Amino acid sequence: MKKWFVKNKKFDYGRMSEKFNISPLICKLLVNRSITEERLISSFIDSNLDHLHDPKKMKDVVKAASILKSKIETHKRIRIIGDYDVDGVISTYILFMALSKCGADVDYDIPDRIKDGYGINRSIIERSKSEGIDTIITCDNGISAIEPIQYAKDLGLTVIVTDHHDIPFIEDEESKRTFISSCADAIINPKQEECDYEFKSLCGAGVAFKLIQVLYEKMKIPMEESFRLIEFVAIATVCDVVDLIDENRIFVKQGLEAIKTTNNLGLMALMKESGIESKSISVYHLGFIIGPCINASGRLDNAKKGLRLLIAEDREEVDSLAKELYELNQDRKDMTIKGVEKAIEIIEGTDIKNHKVFVIYMPEVHESLAGIIAGRIKEQYHVPTIVLTKSEEGVKGSGRSIDCYNMFEELLKCKDLLRKFGGHPMAAGLSLDEDQVENLREKLNQVTDLTEEDLIPTINLDMGLEIDRIDYELIEDIERLSPFGKGNNKPLFGDKNIRVIKGHILGQNRNVLKLKLLSKQGKYMDGIYFGDIKAFEELITTRFGSDELERLYQGSNTNIVIDIAFYPTINTYMERSNIQLTIEDFR
Template identity: 60%
Template sequence: MEKWFIKNRKGDYKNISKKFNISELLAKLLVNRGVTDFRSIEKFLNPTLDKLYDPSLMKDLNKAVEILKDKIINKKKIRIVGDFDVDGVMSIYILYTGIKRCGGLVDYVIPDRVNEGYGINNQIVEQAKEDGIDTIITCDNGIAAIEQIELAKDLDLTVIVTDHHDIPFVIDECTGEKRILHTKADAVINPKQEDCNYPFKNLCGAAVAYKLIERLYNIFNFQPSDIYPFLEFVAIATICDVVDLIDENRVIVKTGLELLNNTKNIGLKALINETGIEGKKIGVYHVGFIIGPSINASGRLDSAIKSLELLLSIDEEEAKNIAKELRELNDERKRLTEDGVKRIINTIDSTDLKNDKVLVVYEPSINESVAGIIAGRVKDKYNKPTIVLTKGKEGVKGSGRSIEEYNIFEELSKCKDILLKFGGHPMAAGLSLAEEHISTLRKRLNDNTNLSNEDLIPKIYLDMELPIEYINFKLIDELKLLEPFGKGNEKPLFGVKNLRLNRGYVLGVNRNALKLILLNNKGITMEGLIFGDITSFEREVSQLYGEDELKKLYRGINNKIKIDILYYPSINEYNGNTNLQLIIQSYRLNI
């Protein structure tokens, strides 16, 4: 059973409402999101391009631009080394296109996910030297590549790092003090550097690349409007890398989505058409769950170069063919994911693994490229930290996903003596180890965990209680001022208790949606939609009220069922009709 909590942040709702001509309800929603002072509110409600920060504020950025200017003018060969995920692909696209337009001799490489793993490696560095490359630029990686960059400098290569990941450090075993690890790169552009004065630290890799090209364009006397078309690519990366949609990221995503809906990029047009969303208003959902996974699929199951070729394509037929390949790869990725999730859940439920607070599951048949997705799905089901391990080319490899109460990176750090390799952050990690150490890892993580049973209970935080009679078209229109929604700026969540159910309709050939006609004690009705496991709802109703009451619900006969819901209000448009409906995120049955 999950626990529900109401956010109770205090604020001057009346003054905010009056100052910005918004309702007190919206003022409360802003305060709940930590947006409290007038300056922050104005910026939040009006995320326009003039709110973007000056790239020159970023440490080493001007230095990198001067280096690039010299290399471009003197026709030195430049190589971009990226990553295989969406953020990496978009970063390469921005750097490659931008440098090339400035006249640079530039190419790119992307390490293979399975055979090479994440980030620049010694082989890439040595190959660059052999190919006569003068300058390496990393994007969405490089900040932790201490040894690889040292090798590059030993080979007399110029190195520019553009990255957004946390700065690596070690803890001195004697003093306990943190020591930052620095690379020997000629310029390091990463807003998370402690001595970087850039006002916003939470950019994705593509946004850092964008800042570099923005300044480079300025040096080469391009117009400001020449850089803005890149924002649709930065927006895709920002959404797919799941960084907080606050501050500068709101400007990037809002503007980027507007550009994406009218994209001139032949590859993106082809992908939008191939995935069946042509003609729709593309939003965060379409990017995060349709466009992004299709781009990501090539890096998981083939080569990320394919996605980059799509974006760079100038031939419609070629773009159409690549888009089709990406869609098919994503379909295969979905199949592998579903199969893997079923296998892992079956293993957990049929063994004593189900009693563990930290799930460590080894399934040799799982494709390692989808282990992280599977771990996330399993974590969501059990609300427990989950590590999914599979057989790699060299030993066992895997990915972990965690809950807020458990720092998975820190806990794995305590087991580093049995790990071949690991990395990550509090909520996600990647690791490799010898097969004979799997049971030891499981035992150690569970024996040493401080997780309580309370920690494993899912917690949902709602903005406020809001009776259904307050839901109207004006409110829903006002809520759009908070868009775009995403991590750090979730959709408003409201709650209401003791609703009766007039009728229920199971929707979809797969029975994956339930429409309920909700009734409050004032006689007001409204449609509510539950997506997902409808069988669980039916089972709960039957257990609490009896099967006869469930049958009455489906027949539209007066019944005893009462429900509390957490919801987000929306508008349903169908066959020319428009009506209000509630998207139910969670529910509780009560007597």
């Protein structure tokens, strides 16, 4: 059973409602998401491009734009070094298209996930130098590449870093941290201590976009031209799972509008291949369809295919690439399912199931899938999970965490067992020798202060809301807060003592439960549940008896009464609309 909590933050909701002309309900939801500054409230309610921050406030962005302008005017060769995930591919695309528009002699390179690993390295630098490159610009990587960038400078290259990852540090014996930086000619990252930029949570593509805004100004290109790139920034922002507040919210909201009328052949071909070309594109489509297809090339093949799809202007080529990426993603899905099944088998068949931190070693799993599998296991068991696999050089892996477990800090306690590691509280990557796997598992579980209570999943309700109050107007009011995602989750409400009149199981895999609900005031409403149907049936059988469960599926009048945690939606089918509650949990 999950723990239910109702958020109850104190605030002057009346004043807020009057000042911004929004309902008390919307005020409550904004405060629950810590949106309380007037500037943030204003940009949240009216998410237009006027609310974007001045890019010139970002440290080194003006300096970098000046360097690039000089290199363009003197016809120096520029190479973009990206990353193999969606954010890295999109960042590379944004820089490549914008620099090309400025007349730059520019190309790109993206490391191979298996052969090169993450980020810029000596091999890439040597190749760049031998091919006559003058300037390297990184995107979505480079902030931690202290030694490679020193090597590049020693070879006489100009280096500009654009990144959004945490700043590297060294730690002394007293655990005091000193942040360090490379000798790059310009370093653009809003997370630098000396950077005064207001918003620190941009993805890599967001940082690259800020540089392009300043470069366009220097090159006398209208600012509106930079806005043509926002649809791509939106894809990267959603797929990199950064908080959808402040500028990120503006990027995604405006980007979704732009995608409706996109003229990018690759994007159109990918939407057609995925069967979503006629749909109203949402955050879901970016995060679970378009993004994973672009990502699949970097996981199972080479990320440059995803980039070529976006750059290509030949319809035959984009159709071929879109089909290839879609099929790669289908392969990735199948491999992931098998990997998750194997991980569960290992957990349930060993003592790992009793651990507070799961460390699962699966040598045969493709290393690009470790993070996805770790995320699925973390969701199923609500336990911090690290999945390790055999690589060309020892063991590599990825971890995904829960809210009360800072994975980066916990790995820091085990740094003597690791070759390399990096990340943040909710996710990390690491490498180690194979003979240290068991030692890592033991130490992580020894040093953790997680309690059994911490491992019980929680449901955080925004507020109690009787389903009798729900109407189309209320749902439309809530939709003003969309798009939803990290940092702006879909609002979750709760109501008690709801009668369940009947139910049936739907879906090809019989994994959807549809219920007919009856409110306390006699109002009928549909509910849809995508969770663990077996657990639902066990709860009903335990509390009300197997006869009542049978009556439920027969459509007979039942005595079943439950509490529900839900999100209200409008369901449209065959041009008919009705209110439907998406049920997150029940008790």
